Amino acid sequence: MSTRTFSFGGRSSGWIWYGYVSLVALFLVIPLVSLVIASFYDGRFFSIVDYQFTLGWYNAALSSGSIRRAFTNTLFISIPVTVLSTVIGTAAALAYTRYEFPYRESFKLIALLPIFFPLILLGLGMSMWASQIGLGYGLVPSIVGELVWISPIVMFVVSITALGIDPNIEEAARDLGADTVTLYRRVLLPLVADGVVSGAIFAFVLSWNNYYIVSYLSGPQSTITTWIHGRMTQGFTPVVPAVASLIFYVSILLVVGAIVIEYRKDDSGG
Secondary structure (H helix, E strand, O other), rough: HHHHHHHHHHHHHHHHHHHHHHHHHHHHHHHHHHHHHHHHHHHOOOOOOOOOEEEEHHHHHHHHHHHHHHHHHHHHHHHHHHHHHHHHHHHHHHHHHHHHOOOHHHHHHHHHHHOOOHHHHHHHHHHHHHOOOOOOOHHHHHHHEEEHHHHHHHHHHHHHHHHHOHHHHHHHHHHOOOOHHHHHHHHHHOOOHHHHHHHHHHHHHHHHOOOOOHHHHHHOOOOOHHHHHHHHOOOOOOOHHHHHHHHHHHHHHHHHEEEEEEEHHHOOOO
């Protein structure tokens, strides 16, 4: 009886998994692959029947001053957001997972609160707040806005790794005379290093791909996502799939990096 139940459960789980993968392929992978294929099509209106390969749209994108400025602005936002959110998120994760303090769970809920709100509401609210305090619009307000949203996500990612650290390791280090700085530098940070790197990758990808927050806060400083949206409102042009594909290439490389980190951690038994 138990063997049949296990077998049925295994087959059911398999079908659920295959169904999930099929949905991902249908609604995510196929559209993205189609976008990449369209970016190499030599023609204004895409046709799979009469497909002609070209790199012309990529050349047009990379030679456009407005697109280069949009990419530069995106990097000027994404890099500081990645660094700052990784530092803030890691510090918050270690504080939450290693120490007991009053209202600890309330702190966690408040810290994660920005994740639960739609980005369009966060962007709109932050733009109104920024104008009221005289922060204005541009790259700096965009960095602040994305930090509010992304830092809790980094905290969550790092916390998963930090919760797996044996408390006896920390106690042993203190018994051997390690002060707080040495404990963090020599013991805790190396143990959560994979989580920190994964959190940083997530932070960059989220910032790199963000539209709603920067659309409200960047003002005249276009990022690559706001450039795509603005261009599409004026009418389709074949250079748009090429620009969108460049965003996709960067994102997929970073996602592959995160997967490699996870596999390395699993192989090492971490």
